[in-house]
Amino acid sequence: MIEVNNLHKSFYAKKNTVKALNGLSFSAKNGEITGILGPNGAGKTTCLRTLYGLLSADQGFATIDGIEVTKDPLAARAKLGIFPDKFGLYERLTAYEQIDYFASLHGLQGQAKRQAIENIIADLEMEELAYRKTAGFSQGQRMKVTLAQALVHQPQNFVLDEPTRGLDVMSTRILRNYLNKFKAKGHCILFSSHVMQEVAALCDRVIIVANGKLAAQGTPQELCELAGEQQLEEAFVKLIGSDEGVAA
Numbered sequence: 001m002i003e004v005n006n007l008h009k010s011f012y013a014k015k016n017t018v019k020a021l022n023g024l025s026f027s028a029k030n031g032e033i034t035g036i037l038g039p040n041g042a043g044k045t046t047c048l049r050t051l052y053g054l055l056s057a058d059q060g061f062a063t064i065d066g067i068e069v070t071k072d073p074l075a076a077r078a079k080l081g082i083f084p085d086k087f088g089l090y091e092r093l094t095a096y097e098q099i100d101y102f103a104s105l106h107g108l109q110g111q112a113k114r115q116a117i118e119n120i121i122a123d124l125e126m127e128e129l130a131y132r133k134t135a136g137f138s139q140g141q142r143m144k145v146t147l148a149q150a151l152v153h154q155p156q157n158f159v160l161d162e163p164t165r166g167l168d169v170m171s172t173r174i175l176r177n178y179l180n181k182f183k184a185k186g187h188c189i190l191f192s193s194h195v196m197q198e199v200a201a202l203c204d205r206v207i208i209v210a211n212g213k214l215a216a217q218g219t220p221q222e223l224c225e226l227a228g229e230q231q232l233e234e235a236f237v238k239l240i241g242s243d244e245g246v247a248a
């Protein structure tokens with residue numbers, strides 16, 4: 001379970017200050033896929049970076065399975081898989097070596113590590129990719145390696161930032177199927193998006209963020225009812241009070 005409590009974060013430039021988070025609070029439960037939906041610049045990535053421990057909030061806190069991220073970052077990260085917005089692969093490594101590296105960073109060793117790597121490779125049906133260097137991999141292949149390295153330590157919680165950006169239909173379907181399988185095992189999944197169809201198709205609950213704070217939350221159907229609209233896109237525009245930065 002992931003909880004975000006009254007997060008505030010400002011970025012200071014020479015002439016102006018950007019308030020990226022302005023008192024954002026929500027929770028994402030086990031056995032559910034929760035989507036953070038918001039227009040460009042709403043604060044989604046800033047919120048996720050705070051969860052990973054890459055940014056520290058000016059005020060408020062985030063917890064992963066009850067562990068406060070800033071108080072015990074290593075323990076919190078052990079319970080978290082991260083799928084970042086850019087796939088940073090080490091192109092001279094094979095897919096196996098890449099996954100092995102992340103498994104080691106999470107403290108896995110020896111036979112337990114080998115077993116964990118083999119399990120995730122089998123789970124993602126990437127046996128044919130495993131011993132190839134990742135240089136030249138397609139976006140879909142890179143996505144699989146990124147998923148494998150995020151989940152090799154079998155975290156309870158999985159956070160993804162704009163996971164389907166740049167993926168074709170087949171890769172998007174593979175990712176969605178995998179997230180549904182992961183959810184069925186009782187894991188907590190939180191992902192950010194500004195793509196309506198993706199959120200409507202995948203999410204049990206939606207957190208709508210605008211101007212760094214919660215604008216509304218609920219199931220896609222509840223949000224439509226709240227806004228008196230049939231489509232999530234229309235409901236979203238009504239609930240944030242603008243259509244700026246919205247992607248269909």
Ligand SMILES: Nc1ncnc2c1ncn2[C@@H]1O[C@H](COP(=O)(O)OP(=O)(O)OP(=O)(O)O)[C@@H](O)[C@H]1O
Pocket residue numbers: 011012018019020038039040041042043044045046047194
């Ligand atoms: N490192 C930074 N330095 C200065 N400003 C930043 C920094 N990171 C984010 N911001 C600003 O904070 C605000 C929120 O940005 P953030 O990336 O969290 O939004 P987002 O909802 O993820 O947007 P998008 O959908 O476009 O990715 C934006 O105005 C952005 O320009």
